């Protein structure tokens with residue numbers, strides 16, 4: 434496996450790979466890899482001849498009061514893990530390599546952003562879309578891998594790929610869970626012992642909501658009430674949001690057909706956990 438820090442070197446390598454007619458899978462990350470990222474790598478390894486993982490903590494997607502500087506980083510460990518999972522290249526530029534001064538063009542995401550987590554993070558998805566556009570142009574992948582744990586990000590990226598007609602397939606990878614159903618997340622370590630025991634209730638509650646819809650329930654209020662009551666019966670954590678939307682549009686379900694998502698965020702003392710479940714009707 435080779436680490437690449439410079440865009441010129443990346444371009445040379447990609448141009449050689451393209452000449453050889455090999456397919457490229459891209460796994461974009463901000464590093465500090467966990468099992469969720471490794472699952473993305475596994476899928477990419479299976480589907481493509483060449484696998485590129487990017488590790489770049491993207492300042493554009495952090496708000497002024499967010500933790501860009503404090504965001505956890507561990508390049509040495511990440512490189513080892515990426516190599517173990519079979520990545521061919523890790524593209525890890527520094528900020529000045531990716532952004533030379535003030536940008537003259539930025540991307541503004543106009544749909545799917547004023548709901549769920551995007552509601553409290555104005556501009557976040559503009560930063561995500563901008564960095565991904567650059568990565569798509571540089572790496573020229575046929576397939577790009579994203580975890581469904583951040584279903585809103587996947588929805589926004591689908592919009593980006595469709596609107597800009599990138600010749601790229603977005604591959605959503607199912608959330609990796611602990612045995613008791615809790616979605617794996619770097620934030621789980623911030624849960625107290627008691628909260629860790631309670632946290633799987635989030636997934637259980639989403640499953641209940643899904644079952645209700647599958648049984649034919651169509652009243653949003655009734656479905657949300659059941660999910661909320663299940664969460665509050667199992668934990669003192671505060672529900673930040675609980676929404677049911679058409680997916681990937683993230684609008685109210687109209688005809689109850691196609692893909693539906695139930696998504697929630699719950700605040701524990703030191704950790705805010707998000708989770709979701711999707712179903713096809």
Ligand code: PAF
Pocket residue numbers: 461462463489491494561564565583586
């Ligand atoms: O999900 C992430 O880690 C980031 O939002 C991404 C897709 C790598 C863009 O910086």
